[in-house]
Amino acid sequence: PDRMKTSETKIINQGLEDEMEVWGYQPCLWKMVLVGMGAVCSGGLLLLLLYWLPEWGVKGTCTYTSLRDARTLLLRTTV
Structure with a gap:
């Protein structure tokens, strides 16, 4: 969706x-x-999953915004 x-x-x-x-x-x-x-209900397993998949962590806790207003940046190689 963000692409x-x-x-x-x-x-x-x-x-x-x-x-x-x-x-x-x-x-x-x-x-x-x-x-x-979700972290409390899963006994912390959700936090472990979000640690392993940082893109999910960003998308799960943040909303898409312009680069000018951003506090977090998500980088992806194009190769």
């Missing part, structure tokens, strides 16, 4: 071997509360 929002996606090191796409995210209180409740 569709190409207007706010920035490419860094374009044309180079280490080219990456960048997305901006901002913390979202209600998502953090839900993740916290």
Whole structure:
């Protein structure tokens, strides 16, 4: 879903071997509360899953925003 929002996606090191796409995210209180409740109910296993899959952690606790307003950046290689 976030890949569709190409207007706010920035490419860094374009044309180079280490080219990456960048997305901006901002913390979202209600998502953090839900993740916290899920962590308690799962006995901490949800936190372990989010540690192993950091992209899920960002998307699970933050909302997509412009790079200018972002407090968290998600980088993905394009290769």
